[in-house]
Amino acid sequence: MTLFVQQLANGLALGGIYCLAAIGLTLVFGVLGFPNLAHGALYMLGAYLTFFFLTDVGMPYVVAILAAALVLAFLGVVLERLVFHPLRHSPHTHHMIATVGVMFFLIAVVQEVWGTGFLRMKSPVEGQLSVLGAQVSWQRIIIIFTAVVVMLLLTLFLKRSPHGQAIEAIEQDRTGAALVGINPSMVSMVTFAVSLALVAIAAGLVAPINLLSPGMGESLNLTVFAIIILGGLGSLPGAIIGGFTIAIAEVMAATYISVGAGEAAIFVILIAVLAIKPTGLFGTAAQR
Amino acid sequence: MMNRLNPRFLGVALIAIALLVAPFAFSGQQYLLRVVTTAAIYAIAAYGLNIILGLTGQLSLAHGAFFGVGAYVVGLLTTDYDWSFWAAFLVAIVATTVLGYVSGLIALRTQGAYFAIFTMALGFLIFIVVTRWESVTHAHSGVSGVKFPENIGPIDFTKPTTMYYFVLLFLAGAAYTTHALLRSSAGRSLVAIRTSEDLAKSIGVNVAVSKQLAFTASATIAGLAGGLFASLNGFIGPDSAGIDRTFEILLFLLIGGMGTVMGPIIGSLVVAFLFETLQDLETYRFIVLGPIIVLLVIFAPRGIVGYLNELVPARFKRRDTATLADPVATAASNTKKDEVL
Numbered sequence: 001m002t003l004f005v006q007q008l009a010n011g012l013a014l015g016g017i018y019c020l021a022a023i024g025l026t027l028v029f030g031v032l033g034f035p036n037l038a039h040g041a042l043y044m045l046g047a048y049l050t051f052f053f054l055t056d057v058g059m060p061y062v063v064a065i066l067a068a069a070l071v072l073a074f075l076g077v078v079l080e081r082l083v084f085h086p087l088r089h090s091p092h093t094h095h096m097i098a099t100v101g102v103m104f105f106l107i108a109v110v111q112e113v114w115g116t117g118f119l120r121m122k123s124p125v126e127g128q129l130s131v132l133g134a135q136v137s138w139q140r141i142i143i144i145f146t147a148v149v150v151m152l153l154l155t156l157f158l159k160r161s162p163h164g165q166a167i168e169a170i171e172q173d174r175t176g177a178a179l180v181g182i183n184p185s186m187v188s189m190v191t192f193a194v195s196l197a198l199v200a201i202a203a204g205l206v207a208p209i210n211l212l213s214p215g216m217g218e219s220l221n222l223t224v225f226a227i228i229i230l231g232g233l234g235s236l237p238g239a240i241i242g243g244f245t246i247a248i249a250e251v252m253a254a255t256y257i258s259v260g261a262g263e264a265a266i267f268v269i270l271i272a273v274l275a276i277k278p279t280g281l282f283g284t285a286a287q288r
Numbered sequence: 289m290m291n292r293l294n295p296r297f298l299g300v301a302l303i304a305i306a307l308l309v310a311p312f313a314f315s316g317q318q319y320l321l322r323v324v325t326t327a328a329i330y331a332i333a334a335y336g337l338n339i340i341l342g343l344t345g346q347l348s349l350a351h352g353a354f355f356g357v358g359a360y361v362v363g364l365l366t367t368d369y370d371w372s373f374w375a376a377f378l379v380a381i382v383a384t385t386v387l388g389y390v391s392g393l394i395a396l397r398t399q400g401a402y403f404a405i406f407t408m409a410l411g412f413l414i415f416i417v418v419t420r421w422e423s424v425t426h427a428h429s430g431v432s433g434v435k436f437p438e439n440i441g442p443i444d445f446t447k448p449t450t451m452y453y454f455v456l457l458f459l460a461g462a463a464y465t466t467h468a469l470l471r472s473s474a475g476r477s478l479v480a481i482r483t484s485e486d487l488a489k490s491i492g493v494n495v496a497v498s499k500q501l502a503f504t505a506s507a508t509i510a511g512l513a514g515g516l517f518a519s520l521n522g523f524i525g526p527d528s529a530g531i532d533r534t535f536e537i538l539l540f541l542l543i544g545g546m547g548t549v550m551g552p553i554i555g556s557l558v559v560a561f562l563f564e565t566l567q568d569l570e571t572y573r574f575i576v577l578g579p580i581i582v583l584l585v586i587f588a589p590r591g592i593v594g595y596l597n598e599l600v601p602a603r604f605k606r607r608d609t610a611t612l613a614d615p616v617a618t619a620a621s622n623t624k625k626d627e628v629l
Binding site for chain 1: 341345347394397398399400401402404405406408409412413416420531535538542572573574575577578579580581582585586589
């Protein structure tokens with residue numbers, strides 16, 4: 001029972017990270033209609049930037065995460081302007097290929113600047129909390145708490161603020177939204193900024209409990225794509241439910257079967273869902 | 289059959305002659321010949337990707353993994369099990385065909401972005417198997433001492449020149465297959481699917497079967513190229529099956545020109561040449577490569593061959609092949625029409 005509670009807490013913390021990353025990805029898909037294959041690389045960059053602001057600049061942990069989120073949000077706007085805006089009339093295959101180019105570039109730059117080896121970020125909050133006999137580190141509790149708060153704020157932003165509502169409008173009908181005076185380019189930029197800020201927060205939160213390496217985005221990329229496919233591309237509730245389902249399945253399979261089974265669990269779930277429902281659990285009709 | 293001496297035909301003939309005499313031009317420079325042979329193997333793999341991405345318009349990110357499976361089957365069978373190259377090569381081709389067919393059954397239920405992500409996951413799964421199944425694949429230590437093809441009569445495959453012509457034979461086969469496919473009804477079905485899957489379905493194209501065949505064929509060609517690669521290289525590691533391999537092949541195809549007959553050859557040779565001249569920049573390779581990919585899809589999505597095809601004056605084009613020979617342009621104009629509507 002203690003082991004179960006322990007692993008459930010681990011699963012929830014991991015799920016929080018996955019959700020933040022997956023929501024960013026699914027937002028971009030909803031608005032721009034293509035999967036950003038560089039998402040994992042941007043997550044990796046977010047972790048390194050948090051490390052940089054915390055260790056080299058000496059900012060407090062929370063400020064370092066926010067600074068990394070700001071830098072990535074700005075990078076998101078730049079990417080939208082330089083790469084994806086010029087491609088807006090091209091087939092979606094071209095967008096995906098361009099994101100591959102961005103991914104290559106980011107990984108190579110991080111390798112040049114920080115080297116190919118592993119980096120360890122010192123945990124800003126030490127200590128553990130005893131829950132039902134299990135020891136749960138404060139860092140994991142911070143992750144779960146922050147993830148929930150950020151998700152609530154995001155929902156508020158999407159449902160209540162004019163910018164957020166514009167994002168939803170564009171997702172539903174790009175031409176229709178443009179006709180009533182919503183600027184699609186503006187919304188694309190905002191979406192990219194929000195998406196990358198979210199992934200930077202996820203990376204900043206996970207950095208103290210994971211090692212940093214230029215390849216760290218690759219496995220996350222796959223997991224997060226599995227999540228949004230599972231939930232249905234562009235679906236926000238799908239990303240949240242998918243995120244926690246995958247995370248808990250991964251942790252439990254790794255605990256009770258084997259580490260390899262944890263990795264495989266993701267793909268087994270993914271293949272099973274796609275074989276039954278090719279547009280994901282919450283997906284609507286096939287994407288055009 | 290009208291004017292055979294059009295610029296397109298001349299270009300193809302020129303490349304063919306250049307490839308045929310290359311070993312004589314490089315005589316004494318073993319290293320250069322090896323670079324060209326490797327480029328030719330990647331070109332074969334790029335032909336595989338060309339069928340599913342260039343013609344059918346489906347971005348398969350499992351391509352490098354199929355290449356890796358072909359390489360590993362040949363590598364493991366000729367070393368650990370001491371098979372002859374020919375038997376192992378045949379098994380590699382059959383194995384990747386079966387793998388491509390079976391994974392296509394599930395992968396092709398998905399469309400567009402779902403397909404790209406699903407094949408990426410599939411590729412990663414294969415990569416995990418290669419790195420984790422240590423008792424069979426040797427994981428990170430890789431497989432060394434992969435055999436050259438055994439002699440057939442007087443033909444000695446340990447000679448680099450022989451190996452080069454052996455690879456060239458398959459390259460010519462892949463190029464001819466693409467050429468023949470573009471002129472056949474099967475190829476036209478694929479191009480129709482790329483232009484619009486719904487429209488293709490409505491005019492009676494069997495979309496499911498066509499896609500299944502295209503995906504299987506692309507996996508087979510990738511596996512074949514992988515088998516040749518293992519034999520030429522003598523050593524293979526897990527990175528032979530990694531996602532980076534997929535992206536490299538994608539780059540060759542993109543630079544040469546998606547959906548064209550000569551694109552994969554031109555792309556692979558040009559990139560191989562660039563890599564050799566920029567060798568001092570090895571560490572910066574991807575810092576340069578990444579932006580090049582982005583710039584290419586923005587400014588030259590048709591690649592070198594696609595661009596050259598546009599330059600060919602209209603009077604040289606025979607009317608019936610005009611749309612076939614330049615399918616990318618046709619598709620591009622169609623997409624624009626779709627957007628207007």
